[in-house]
Amino acid sequence: MVAPSLRARVRAGMIEEIKTVARRHLDTDGANLSLRAVARDLGMVSSAIYRYFPSRDDLLTALILEAYDALGDAVEAADAAADQADLRGRWLAACRAARAWALAHPAEYALLYGSPVPGYAAPDDTVAPAQRPPVTLVGILRDGLATGRLAPPGEDLSEPLRGDVAELVGLLGMDVPPALLARGMAGWTQLFGLISFELFGRINRALPHRDEYFDHQIGLMADLVGLP
């Protein structure tokens, strides 16, 4: 561990500063991040940014990675803070944490889960952090199965699908029946849909009590996945 040189430290600070300003622009101006505007805010010329990020997409990728981790942290922390024996409480807490993070960072949420930026292809290192929220949800179900608090799913998957999902189970390293993983993914899909509708859509314009609506819907979903 050699001490970083002055230049390396200044460089790291500069990278952080660029990301901070870019995140601010993202939250105020929406998804179309302008490198030139970020550079102006920093009192630099746009070409100087390219010393730190080889392209606008790479800057976006850095922001996306941090956002995935922030969301994953929030969801996992909420799950961990709940009474571990109260499966339904853990599930609801994880869902509420995801929504709270999304409402607090709408532009970053849109970056993660909105329509993909046309020219942009997410690199592979975004896959693992992106899976943290659904893995957390499925983990709650796995704990329930392991402690006997959750009944095994009554349905099973028909053949071509069971192989796929079983492989996914192995990939995630979670020992659950494929049908239960499918239920967990249904819950994750519903959670994503609820948050997206609230953030993007105008569905809920007629629903002033958004918190109650969200709670009711994740309650329905907790019933579906089998949480008592």
Add this chain to the structure above:
Amino acid sequence: MVAPSLRARVRAGMIEEIKTVARRHLDTDGANLSLRAVARDLGMVSSAIYRYFPSRDDLLTALILEAYDALGDAVEAADAAADQADLRGRWLAACRAARAWALAHPAEYALLYGSPVPGYAAPDDTVAPAQRPPVTLVGILRDGLATGRLAPPGEDLSEPLRGDVAELVGLLGMDVPPALLARGMAGWTQLFGLISFELFGRINRALPHRDEYFDHQIGLMADLVGLP
């Protein structure tokens, strides 16, 4: 009804041609539609487009309206084509039709349900066509309740929410218990989430049998809303 002049007919044809080319660009190049590229394809100069659409956003709005109607048509047609007594069959057919349309027109689906375009605000006339798919789904539930094939929902909504949803029931002109409308919206939310994950996400990269996965998940959801 006066006969349209030659000029008016040419103008209407030109508007259609612009929309057709723009839709093609949308499907190939993604969401960032370039007025100049559309004009090039038409052998025009970019400024000429402004004779027909006052701005790029107005062209986008025209495409969005048509896309909402196309999706609504597809979903309603699938529902109408099914055996009206088979509620679950109608529900599944409507869901499959929505997915099929989205897979056939991914860029237009992204325009409707992806993250909102930064500067763009959807005008009010997009609200009604946007509600056609969820209204279709809830309509199936309403028919089930009316014919006694669907049991009324066991749960009820707690107070601040019940008023909201009851108002929404009146707004849509559908006579269903608020809790049932909430279930229908849960189904619509799930459908949107499933399609969006398949189109945008990389969740299903490990699931080659997408049709089967989709069918399994909408089957779960049909169970939740109470369809036998």
Add this chain to the structure above:
DNA sequence: CTGCGTCAAGAGCGGCGCTCTCGCTTTTGA
């Protein structure tokens, strides 16, 4: 035939992502 409304074209404005060059400073290694 004349004048009005519509049309396509062109020039131009400011902004964008990105590249390349040019001096300047810091770091590095013989």
Add this chain to the structure above:
DNA sequence: TCAAAAGCGAGAGCGCCGCTCTTGACGCAG
């Protein structure tokens, strides 16, 4: 120690973009 190497910011410039304004040609009704 001191020159070579590497990193840095500024600037000019490329080809895009949405959009505006002006110009000259054309169809059409009075």
